Every structure is written in structure tokens, then in C-alpha cells.
Amino acid sequence: MNPLLIKKDYILLYILLAIVYLTGLWIPLMENDSAQHATMAMRMYLENDFVNIYKGGKDYLDKPHMHFWLAAFSFKLFGVSHWAYRIPALLFTLLGAYSCNKLAKVFYGKQASHVAALVFLSTQSIFLANHDVRTDAVLTGATIFGIWQLVLYVHLNKVKHAILGAIGVAIAFSTKGNLGVFVVGVCILVHIAYTKKWNIIWSWKTLVGLLAFFISIMPILYAYYLQFDLHPEKTINNRTHISGVKFILWDQCFDRLTATGFKKTSPDYFFFFHTLLWAFLPWSLIAYVALFNRLKLLWKVKFTLQPKTEILTSVGVLVVLIVISFSKFKLPHYLNSLLPILSVLVAGYIINLHQNNKIKTTNILLIIQYTILTLGSAFILFLILWAFMPPHVGYMLCYLLLVAGLCYIVITQMQKLRKLVIVSVYFMIFINFCLNTQFYPKLLMYQAGNNAAKIIESENIIKDDVFMLKNKPSWSLDFYTKRITPNLNIEEVVNMKKGTWLFLYEEQISLLNQNNIEWSKKYEINHHRITRLSFKFLNPNTREGILKKAYLLQIK
Known part of the structure; x- marks a missing residue:
């Protein structure tokens, strides 16, 4: 049987995907979480303090150190910049794609x-992340790497795969706590149960893997111990005598399930x-x-x-989906590791359709994909041309070339499943190239902090003379100064x-008037919470x- 994809197909798609991911490196950081985490990592780098995590000067308990360590290390190598902050994420995404490739080959x-690698790299949430x-x-890259290695361990019973799998799971734990451990644990236990390879659990090699896991998470546990366990006087969420080690090993998971210390999100x-x-x-319906x-x-x-x-x-x-659905604190990016x-x-499903020549099913899926892709392309083109100023002529030429390429693929005669994969990946390339080069940069014109930092630089304002009014931080101002x-x-x-100089928001300026504080110069900056878009803002x-x-x- 002819291969589904030929070499030139996936090489071209990989190159185009790489271009899109590289354009994403240069977008300014968005508030809150992205700019906040970058600022927290920057503080580690500036103060050379890799033990303590602080958020706005307060001890930060919620997430472990790995993400911040990696970003701070990147700052040491490349200096403080938004592209340097994103380098670890990009590298782990590449690891995730490679692990998808290898795990799909095993199965x-x-x-x-x-x-599998192309599906993963062309997924909207992965672009966004x-x-x-x-x-x-x-977390995502480490989780799928751990699963791939542990599947190899179950199949081949080699200790190196047990150790590598344990290290992958340890990195996932060191990045976001027990979520990654839970995902890997459930998936591997289900796999062992189905293949009936229970003897692998009792092997001495499994004990070596567990030892590798605990050794690998020791730096995180020690950092938590130094910051919290040695300082019972610290107050976190109105509580003292906080054990950081107990929190990350146990409490964090159940706090999120019960929304303890968090505002409840969706009850759905x-x-x-x-x-x-x-x-x-564009793979959700096929999934x-x-x-x-x-x-x-x-069944x-x-x-x-x-x-x-x-x-x-x-x-x-x-x-995993059923269990996390009972959590009272839900956010969309909890799905990323899945x-x-x-x-x-x-x-695997697409390959099965190809090998069994399921023509009717393929035709239906292709029609569904064409419908989604056509509507999506039209919406994105409308958005980038209507919501903000017209794109630069160079970008417009790139958009037209991509649309022409998409049309060429659609009208070219080829095996339909091959066309389904290529068109779907190519569509996401087009969508996210438009977003990265036009939509997001224009959106960031309405985030006050990074634009205030531009004013400070262009007007030669001494950074040490700039202060903020309390209770409404601007992480992007911190990062870009x-x-x-x-x-x-x-x-x-x-x-x-x-x-x-004082940076503050519109709702805070009344405090200055109430206290008869006057100023000699004023720069006014447009601001909107750009991660919460509405039609009125886009219009x-x-x-x-x-x-x-x-x-x-x-x-004055």
C-alpha cells in the first residue's frame, strides 16, 4: 500500500510550522500569567536567587520551580527578552512532537x-502555549516523553526506559505538580491492564525508575523546604505553618479539585x-x-x-477527563497535557482508515474539515483586515501566497486522506501565521504596561525613578523595564x-486627587484586558x- 504522506509532504509542513512558531517568539508578552511568570523568572535571574519564588514581593506557593528555573537559565544565556523567555517552551514542544512521533510508531x-507529530504541532492550544x-x-512535552519511555519499558523491559520515563514524569511534576504524574500514571496503568503485563510493576527495574523519580524531584522539594518549611511564620492564604513539601506532594492536587484557596470556575x-x-x-471532531x-x-x-x-x-x-471534570477549579489549559x-x-485512526480503504468515512471527514477550514479562514481574514489597521504589505503578500497554496492543495488530485492531513495542517499554519504577525501584535498595542515601558525608554526616563501604585500590578511594565x-x-x-514617576490605572487616579498630589507631565496610554476580548473591543x-x-x- 502507498504511504499516506510522502517525504516532501511532511518536510514542507514541518518547515512552515517552524516559521509560524518562530514568529510567535517575537510577540510581546500578555498579562496576566505569561508576563507574570516571566517577571517572576526575571527576578530569580536579576537577584541570583533560585530557591525562592515571589509574586509581587509575596511568597508564591502554587506552582513548583522548574518553569521559572528554565526561563531564568534562558535569561542567563540570552539576556532578558520575550523570545528568551519562550525558548524553553519551544524546546519542550519539539520534545513533545518527537515523543508523539515515536509513540505513534510503537503503536x-x-x-x-x-x-502524529504534525497533528500535535498544528493543534491550536499548542500554538497558543x-x-x-x-x-x-x-508540562506537555515532559508528560508525553514520560509516557513514550514508560511504554517502551513495558514492552522491552529495559531499565534505561524506566529511568528516562521517570525523569520525564519528574520534570512534569516539577513544573506543575501532580497533574502530569496523574496523567502518566493513569495512561500507563490502563496500558498495563490491557496488555496484562502486570509483572512489570514488581520488577526491580521499576524500583530503579521510582528511585530515579524521587531523586529527580529532590531539588524541587528542597527548594520548597527552604522557602516554606523552614519559615512557619510565613502567611499564605491567611494560614501559617505551611509545609511547602506537603503542599506540592499532596495539598496542591486536592486544593484544586475542591477549589480551596481558589475562586471556583465552571461548575459544568x-x-x-x-x-x-x-x-x-482542527482535529477535535476527528478525535x-x-x-x-x-x-x-x-465493547x-x-x-x-x-x-x-x-x-x-x-x-x-x-x-483522566472524567476525573478532572469533577474539579471545582477548571481552566482550558489543563487539557494541554492530554x-x-x-x-x-x-x-492511529487516520492510518486505520488508510489501510482499510474507508472511502465513505474519509469523504465525510474531508467535508467536515473543509467546512471548518473555510469558515475559519474567512473569519481570520475578516478579523485581521477589519479589527485593526491593515497589515504591512509584506505580510499581505505572505497571506495571499498562503491562501494560493491552500487553494492549490484543495484542487490538486491526491489521495483523500493525504489531502485531509495536509489541508488541516496547512490551514492551521495560515491561521496562526496571520494571528502571530498581525492580530496579536496589534492587540498588544492596548496593553498599558509594555507600552509604558516603550515611553520610558524613548523619553530617557530613569527607570529607578519609576514606581507603581499598589494593588494593581503591571507585570509587563516590570518585564520590559x-x-x-x-x-x-x-x-x-x-x-x-x-x-x-508614577504608573497607575484610570481607576486609581482619584486617590491622587483626594490626596492633592499634582504632576507636571502626563503620558496617557490606552488599556484593555486583552485576554478577555469582546465584540465591542474588536469592533x-x-x-x-x-x-x-x-x-x-x-x-511635582
């Missing part, structure tokens, strides 16, 4: 390998199931079809072991020396009416 053969960088890109038990529809675009077909087959054969069948990517993912596993499931801006209360502002005719202001004032 479904060589033809599935590049399909590489420019709006939080802990999720590192199907939140993750419908969020997956956009998070896994649900693949999941349904796998569960249907397993038909009463879950007996079948040749060339695995349940890690179906039952494993479903169990996306590479689903990418392998989708690749490469300095932790001191936060002052209103009493301290009253006593500021003449000529110093250029109504945007001005909902914009807020931020100010950079020189005190």
Missing part, C-alpha cells in the same frame, strides 16, 4: 509517526469535553470519532486484547521626591468607548 507503525507561555508547554461537568472542541482544533470507534470496538470484543490495538490513548484519556496523547489516537518596579501605597506617594467603531486608560505621571 501504529512508521506511517503514523509523522502524522508557545507564545502565551505558562507552565503548560514544559462537561467543561473539558466541550473545551476540547476548540483547544484541539471524538476516533474515541467513539475505539470504545465501540472494545464489541469485551475489552479482550486485540492485535494492533491499544487503549492508552482512548480509555486512558477518557479516565493533547499529544490524543494526537497519537488521531494518527527589566526591573521589579517598587509598589507604593498612597501615603508613600505623598512623600515621593519631586521629579519621580473599531465601538472600541474607543470601552477602552480604559493608564497613566505615567511625573510628580
Whole structure:
């Protein structure tokens, strides 16, 4: 049988995907989380303190150190910049793609390998995780690497795979706590149960793997011990005598499940199931079809072991989804660590369609993809041409070339499943190239902090003379001035020396008037919470009416 993808197909797609990911490196950081995490890592680098994590001068308990360590190390190598902050995320995304490739090859053969990697790299949430960088890109890459290595350990019983798998899981734990451990644990246990290789659990090599895991997480546990366990007087969420070690090993997981210390988010038990529809675009509907077909087959054969069948990517993912759906604190990016596993499931399903020549199913899926892609392309083109100023002529030429390429692929005669994969990946390349080069940069014109930093630089304002009013931080101001801006209360502002500068938001300026504080110079900056978009903001005719202001004032 002819291969689904030929070499020139995936090489060209990899090159175009690389271009899109590289353009994402240069987008300014968004508030809150991305700019906040970058600033926290920058403080580590500036103060050469890699033990303590602080958020706005307060001890930060919620997430472990790995993400911040990697970003701070990148700053040491390349200096403080948004592209340097994103380098670790990009590297772990590449590791995730490589691990998808190899895991798909283990389960479904060589033809599935590049399909799985392309599915993973062209997923919308993975694009997003590489420019709006939080802990999720590192977590995702480490999780799928750990699963791949532990699957090899189950199959080959070699101690090196147990150790490498344990290190992958340890990095996932060191990045976001027990979520990665839970995902890997459920998937591997499901795989062991299906293949009936229970003897692997009792092997001495498994003990070596567990030892490697605990050794690998010791730096995190020690850092938590130094910051919290040695300082029971510290107050976190109105509590003292906090054990950082106990928190990261146990409390964090259950605090999120019960929303203890967090504001409850969606009570919807199907939140993750419908969020997956956009998070896994353009593959989400195919993933649900693949999941349904796998569960249907397993039910038909009463879950007996079948040749060339695995349940890690179906039952494993479903169990995780069901469990996390009972959490009272839900966020879309909690799905990210499942996306590479689903990418392998989708690749296996597509290869199965190809090998069994399922023409009717292929035609239906191709029509669905064409519909999604056409609507999506039209929406993105409308958005970038309507919402903001027209793109640079160079970018417009690139967009036209990409549209021409998309049209060429659609009209070219080729095997339909091959066309489905190529068109789907190419569509996401087009979408995210437009977003990275036009939409996001224009959006960042309405984030006050990074634009205030530009004013400070262009007007040669001495950075050490700039302060912020308390209770409303600007992480992007801190990051782009490469300095932790001191936060002052209103009493301290009253006593500021003449000529110093104060950054504040529109709702805070009444405090200055109430305390008879005057200023000699004022820079007014448009501001909007750009991670919470609305039609009124996107509409250029109504945007001005909902914009807020931020100010950079020189005190008299």
C-alpha cells in the first residue's frame, strides 16, 4: 500500500510550522500569567536567587520551580527578552512532537509517526502555549516523553526506559505538580491492564525508575523546604505553618479539585469535553470519532486484547477527563497535557482508515474539515483586515501566497486522506501565521504596561525613578523595564521626591486627587484586558468607548 504522506509532504509542513512558531517568539508578552511568570523568572535571574519564588514581593506557593528555573537559565544565556523567555517552551514542544512521533510508531507503525507529530504541532492550544507561555508547554512535552519511555519499558523491559520515563514524569511534576504524574500514571496503568503485563510493576527495574523519580524531584522539594518549611511564620492564604513539601506532594492536587484557596470556575461537568472542541482544533471532531470507534470496538470484543490495538490513548484519556471534570477549579489549559496523547489516537485512526480503504468515512471527514477550514479562514481574514489597521504589505503578500497554496492543495488530485492531513495542517499554519504577525501584535498595542515601558525608554526616563501604585500590578511594565518596579501605597506617594514617576490605572487616579498630589507631565496610554476580548473591543467603531486608560505621571 502507498504511504499516506510522502517525504516532501511532511518536510514542507514541518518547515512552515517552524516559521509560524518562530514568529510567535517575537510577540510581546500578555498579562496576566505569561508576563507574570516571566517577571517572576526575571527576578530569580536579576537577584541570583533560585530557591525562592515571589509574586509581587509575596511568597508564591502554587506552582513548583522548574518553569521559572528554565526561563531564568534562558535569561542567563540570552539576556532578558520575550523570545528568551519562550525558548524553553519551544524546546519542550519539539520534545513533545518527537515523543508523539515515536509513540505513534510503537503503536501504529512508521506511517503514523509523522502524522502524529504534525497533528500535535498544528493543534491550536499548542500554538497558543508557545507564545502565551505558562507552565503548560514544559508540562506537555515532559508528560508525553514520560509516557513514550514508560511504554517502551513495558514492552522491552529495559531499565534505561524506566529511568528516562521517570525523569520525564519528574520534570512534569516539577513544573506543575501532580497533574502530569496523574496523567502518566493513569495512561500507563490502563496500558498495563490491557496488555496484562502486570509483572512489570514488581520488577526491580521499576524500583530503579521510582528511585530515579524521587531523586529527580529532590531539588524541587528542597527548594520548597527552604522557602516554606523552614519559615512557619510565613502567611499564605491567611494560614501559617505551611509545609511547602506537603503542599506540592499532596495539598496542591486536592486544593484544586475542591477549589480551596481558589475562586471556583465552571461548575459544568462537561467543561473539558466541550473545551476540547476548540483547544484541539482542527482535529477535535476527528478525535471524538476516533474515541467513539475505539470504545465501540472494545465493547464489541469485551475489552479482550486485540492485535494492533491499544487503549492508552482512548480509555486512558477518557479516565483522566472524567476525573478532572469533577474539579471545582477548571481552566482550558489543563487539557494541554492530554493533547499529544490524543494526537497519537488521531494518527492511529487516520492510518486505520488508510489501510482499510474507508472511502465513505474519509469523504465525510474531508467535508467536515473543509467546512471548518473555510469558515475559519474567512473569519481570520475578516478579523485581521477589519479589527485593526491593515497589515504591512509584506505580510499581505505572505497571506495571499498562503491562501494560493491552500487553494492549490484543495484542487490538486491526491489521495483523500493525504489531502485531509495536509489541508488541516496547512490551514492551521495560515491561521496562526496571520494571528502571530498581525492580530496579536496589534492587540498588544492596548496593553498599558509594555507600552509604558516603550515611553520610558524613548523619553530617557530613569527607570529607578519609576514606581507603581499598589494593588494593581503591571507585570509587563516590570518585564520590559527589566526591573521589579517598587509598589507604593498612597501615603508613600505623598512623600515621593519631586521629579519621580508614577504608573497607575484610570481607576486609581482619584486617590491622587483626594490626596492633592499634582504632576507636571502626563503620558496617557490606552488599556484593555486583552485576554478577555469582546465584540465591542474588536469592533473599531465601538472600541474607543470601552477602552480604559493608564497613566505615567511625573510628580511635582
